[in-house]
Amino acid sequence: MDQPQPTPDLRDPALYLNRELSQLEFNYRVLAQAMDPSVPLLERLRFLCISCTNLDEFFEIRVAAVRHQLDYGGSIGPDGLGAATALKLIHEKASGLVEAQYRCWNEVLRPELGAAGIRILARDSWNARQQRWLRNYFRDEILPVLSPLGLDPAHPFPRILNKSLNIVVVLQGKDAFGRAGHMAIVRAPRSLPRIIQLPERVSGGAHDFVLLSAVLGAFVDELFPGMKVKGAYQFRVTRNSELFVDEEEVENLALALKDELAGRGFRRAMRLEIAENCPKPIVKTLLKNFELPENAVYRINGPVNLNRVIQVYDLVDRPELKFPPFQPRKLPPEGGTIFERLREGDVLLHHPFDSFNSVLELVQTAAIDPNVLAIKQTLYRTGGDPALVEALVQAARNGKDVTVVVELRARFDEEANILLADRLQEAGVQVVYGVVGYKTHAKMLLIVRREGRKLQRYVHLGTGNYHAGTAKAYTDIGLMTADADLGNDVHQVFQQLSGLAPAIKLKRLLQSPFTLHAALIAKIEREARHARAGRHARIVAKMNAINEPGVIRALYEASQAGVRIDLLVRGACCLRPGVPGVSENIRVRSVVGRFLEHSRVYWFANNGAPEIFCASADWMERNLLRRVETCFPILDPRLAGRVFDEELANYLADNTQSWELQPDGSYRRIRPEGDEMPHSAQAALLAKLCG
Structure with a gap:
């Protein structure tokens, strides 16, 4: 007789995939779009840059979390991988991804862009006229804002901002003070454009570009007169960007976050990207300075800030090289107000195919309707949408009770949300920062309107943010309804967020x-x-x-x-x-x-x-x-x-x-x-x- 098979242990780590490695797999799928010839050329460039930006965020957040676990302990995920093993596997997979990204750039996209008349000119391809123009551009526009720093006992290693472009320069000779040159750091201020477009009269092409890193490398010798530049190598460091605020220990969350944001750009280093031809001793010096292990260095065959090439997408007006435009569907006009329409039945919005303007119209209509008494809304990411913010401000100025739950801890939008909260409060909007220890990620809008002898609630619920920009680029579902049970549920959730209500029993919503x-x-x-x-x-x-x-x-x-x-x-x-x-x-x-x-x-x-x-x-x-x-x-x-x-x-x-x-x-x-x-x-x- 066959022996019965043992029941599998569903907690067995072998049944679970590692979150970080799975996230890297997603970036491979994004990169595949950049390699797909059926995708328009400039869109392929955009996908390449997205994969690079995603990888930046991966190191800023996910790798930072794993390194924290390695140093301070913490729970191991269901896959059972320890932090040291996870970091080793992350480095192997991320190295393969970086190699694939630059192979895509150097061997596929850059040549195809050139064939299409969009040239990103390498330093060794500049003709005499281009060289002259770029040297003058360097002297007039770049050199005045640079502050090179020679490294010696009186000049320790400078603070390097997260994801900024830098050049490490190897020098030979003596300066005006008789100091022997060895090594210097040139930091590229954020104010400098990373992509420089050459005038057509100079280059002969309407869409000829040069990377700032190439210009710095070509003319860096002008920063060190009387000395010989033996080598110049671009590098970039990625730092931990997760903010930590002990909310139970602070009296003002907004002020505490402002303090954290001020230091975010100089937090612990997670990754070093450096030119692939940089000598090992210099790499070791940089690793020592940033307190990074060997498996945190990535040698780059191209610009270390490849994601900045995304600017070419916006600078080049070539519709045939982009996805064809489309017109999002608008709610068909059926007479009456949007409130009358919702009383007749629910409205489903499928973004980006349905226009986000329908949601905006709901808020704008409520802001000026004399029968609307209150508006309550959660805001996680808005992209600084002026139309939405102005509608809420106008509603408050029109005497309506407006309450907005602003999530200050929305990652990478913290500063924008602090400014948004200040703007709303100045206009008389009641701003709530949510619940201590729990990010408010829900997407809810509630409008209370007097209709005859009763108060009617209108609700919008969504899977995506109240962000007009992402509503054009992300797929999301939104529901507008006058359903009484959903309206009451949303009302209770807002009461819970703005007050100190106990756990509540909702009829329709799950929370x-x-x-x-x-x-x-x-x-x-x-x-x-x-x-x-x-x-x-x-x-x-x-x-x-x-x-x-x-x-x-x-x-x-x-x-x-x-x-x-x-x-x-x-x-x-x-x-x-x-x-x-x-x-x-x-x-x-x-x-x-x-x-x-x-x-x-x-x-x-x-x-x-x-x-x-x-x-x-x-x-x-x-x-x-x-x-x-x-x-x-x-x-x-x-x-x-x-x-x-x-x-x-x-x-x-x-x-x-x-x-x-x-x-x-x-x-x-x-x-x-x-x-x-x-x-x-x-x-x-x-x-x-x-x-």
Whole structure:
């Protein structure tokens, strides 16, 4: 007789992928867009720069967290990798990514851009006329703002700003004071443009550019008259950019964050990028100064700040080399006000295909409507949208009670949000900074309007920020509704955020950190019970990332029960699919295309009575356990069908921009097979909604 197989331990670290390594895999998928000849050329350049910027942030945040764990201890993730091992593997994978990025730049994009008349001129290709013009430009525009620093006992190593461009110069000879030259540092101020466009009369081309790093390297000798420059090597250091404020110990969070922001650019170093031909002794000197280990250095075959080449995208007006423009769909005019329309039924917005102006119109209308009494809104990232801010300011000046929950700790937007909070407070808006210890990541808007003898609530709930810029580049779902239960739930959440209310029982919304985590696991377990009983069971969900062990274990158990599970996870995924006896019923795909996939949608078959939710939360520990998030149901069957068709079924059918996660953590690009027709989910939505 066959021996029964032992029940797998679902906590076994072998069943989990490392979050950091999975995040690096995402950047490989972004880079693949830069290598894809079917993508317009300047868009390919943009994808290359995005992959570089993503890698910067990866070191600033994720590597910083792992190094902190190495030094001070901390919980090890479900994958069981210790910090030292994780850093070793990160260096190996990141080194491969950097090599691929510069190979893409040097061997593919730069030559193709040149063939298209967009030349980024290397130093060894400058003709005499270009050389003269650049030397004069250096003397007139660059040299006056440079402050080179020779290194000696009286001049210690200068403070190097995070991600700034610098040149280390090797010198020979003596200066005016008789000091022997050895080494100097030239820092490029942020005020200097990193890309210099040559006049057409000088270069002969309408789109000829030179990198600042090349100009500094070519004329750096003019900074050291009487001395010989033996070598000049560009370098850049990436620092820890995570802000830490002990909120329970500070009286004013905004002031504490301002103090932290002042020092962010000079915090602990995480990575050193340096020209590949830089001699080893100089590299060792830099590593010693920045207190970095050997596995933190990355030798670069090109500009160390390659992401700055993104400026070429904006400087070159060549529509044929960019994605064709599209006109987002607007709400059709149906007479009456937007409030009358919402009383007739819910409105679903699918950005960027539906215009964000519909949300803006809702706030602007409320600001001037004499019957509107109050407006409450959460703001996580706004991009400094003046129209939205002005509408809130106007509402306050019109005597309405306006309350805005501003999340000051939105990463890399802290300074902008502090300025936003000050602007709103000056106008009489009541500004709340959320809850101590929990970022407010929920996307909610509540309008209270007097209609006859009663007060009517109007609500907007979304998966994305109130940010007009990202609403054009990110896919997100928004719901505008006058549903009484949703209105009451949102009202209670705002009461909780602005006051000291206890945990509340909501009728429609699921909320982190209270009910969402438990509700997700309960719904996954319900699908497992349906499957064991032979009933229809299936889960389809879309999100940016998944790493929460409790949810992953529940998905493994559902897979073991026979539930078919399809996950669309754009970025890091710690779940390992396709493991026999554990996750063979789970398929994980990632779609990377023109728009950044940002919507969070969860669908449960529930034996023929399906439920579909949209949320601000990914299935990550931070979102489910340490943030204020909202998850809302789509109650209108017609709109629920739209969300399923457009955001789930459509993306599962994608066979041109879709990647499937393999059990070993790698990704395989999906291609049409046989006579299968190519299908791009994003292109299909553009054609359907904006055609």
